Amino acid sequence: MPDALRREPPAGPGRSLLDALPATASGSQVWAALGRGGLTARAYRDGAVGAGVDPDGLAGVLSAVDARFSIAATLSVSVQLATALPLLATGTSPAARSALEQALAGRATVTLAATDVTAGTDLTALRTQVRTEGDALVVTGGKNWIANATTAAHHLVLARQRPGRHFTAFTWVLVPADAPGVRVTAADSALFADSGAGHLTFDGVRTGRDHVLGRAGFGLPLFARHIATERLAGAQWAVSLCRRTLRDTQHHLSTRAHGDGTLWDLDAVRQRFARCLLRLRELQALVAECGDAVAARHDATAAATLKAAAGATVGEVLNECGQLWGAAGFSTGGIQEVRAQAALFGIGGGANEVVLGALADASDALLAEPARPDLR
Template structure:
């Protein structure tokens, strides 16, 4: 049974089209782009034409909405070619989901058609320099002043922030509310006076797309930028959005792990030592067997969470499990791929060193794996067990 068998015929065609794009257009150029940290403008434009930016947006708003299972497999294919390409559409998809689920009809009409084509790019801004995963400790505020909100504060590690036209900003509209999350709201912020993209952060991997610091200093956002039009719902809205975000990160990990396994498997059949291909040496064969087994398990876990999401169920625990297991799996597979390649695995002439640099992002991104374990444990207690 092919993993694509869970999809409709049209969705299988979507995944296959992206797979061909990765093999024909991405793989031949990715090494040079990644090593020079060059923004992949031409590849992003092709992704727009393929409809990748509209995969979470219904047809009535100009998109081509697919199941979450299809979205996971498309993301895996993009990350197999270059994880940064999956990152270039990840936050965009989360914002599209937020607007679709919680936005006013005017907000949907204003943003979703342009987002479906990629003409409007979107990102989300949660993390702050002193807060990390502790969102309730955030200090960014939005104070109502007539027909606008005045925003002050700072965000960090915001992907695509220079090239996105709209930023889903999680902030405090009532800083004095206890508990703190009840005073949070999401503003759909656009670039303008008082909003500065201060610098691009240097990174181990995840090259090509920018991750920046944002500074808000008296930035005025119109009152109708408030997602859904009601204050105080931002934390719950963003937690729902992060279910998609964590599945997207899990899928990125699947792609990176799969690329590393494919390269390691090919190399282990070509490289010989002591008169035989190195895969026949038990230690190398064990690496390959363990990688294939854990990658298959990680994919099934991600697809399980995706099916639960498509059924309309809450999947913070399931998405957290998928993100946790897939990211740890990718880290182990990429490390062992370097081992299988020996000295060549440490060379920038082989792609496995890139996979090894990209894999750690999924461990710390979209909530660290330590946070994922906390979420999973809390949900186990709240639900009364795994199968309750």
């Protein structure tokens, strides 16, 4: 494996279980190891998923996974930790409780099946439907580019229960992956195969009426609540990824001969590297400032700030490091491959343009003059 991607085993409890896996392990394999080691629960307050994420615990788990495994595998873990499991915890039926127990223990993976075949990020335009027939719910539709689709035991499906774009028109449904009418197709993506990425089709899939997660008609509010946490997780992961990439790049520059010294001795190189360090420090500061607001209050503006900053920072740092690695960066598993995967940070969980629009909407509040201290 190239130096650009050398992976150090994480310290602390559970290290042996993660260290026993190859660096090429898939997301489902990493998830299983985390569950067996009791590390998954560390992402939540008091180890209880329903109590919400613990920012420090979540960051610790993501950092440990990023330190050793691929971006695709880390994506698989991140979506489940930050979004899918907290959403699953809103279910009160025995089926939902059982699915949560299995996922938390690492015995099963789950999907967050929100992105519709026809709607993309415009969730109010989705066409996947759920209707009631007697004692059953019937789900029909399709979802594209869903992490963990090929490995999941359960799909968390956002579906339309009535026409229109009103936020009360949508509901989350827990759909067993082996239910008749569920079809899974692996996504044509070598970059994200380890995340179990795939497309889902639901052809008149029947589940019990108790498979609704949360309250019927509260699908979009639940999504907004938990996507905020996913954006926090993404920013925390971005910090780990950028720090590791910069550390490896500095090592490369310090050992790459140039003239009588190394590339690290060149002032222009050091300045370019320092700008990346500055971007990383800025993102770290934002995570520290906004983390509690997102975790405790699901602050949508703080979450959008983190998402926009993470996408911009990862893009700039990975692009610059890719240039600094030169031809060596094109080796298999090298920095250029990581850079291609890292484009996810500007797209997944809401494209940069979407979250920047949310920030613009909040500009009046963000630019309001703070209260002046009393100087009398």
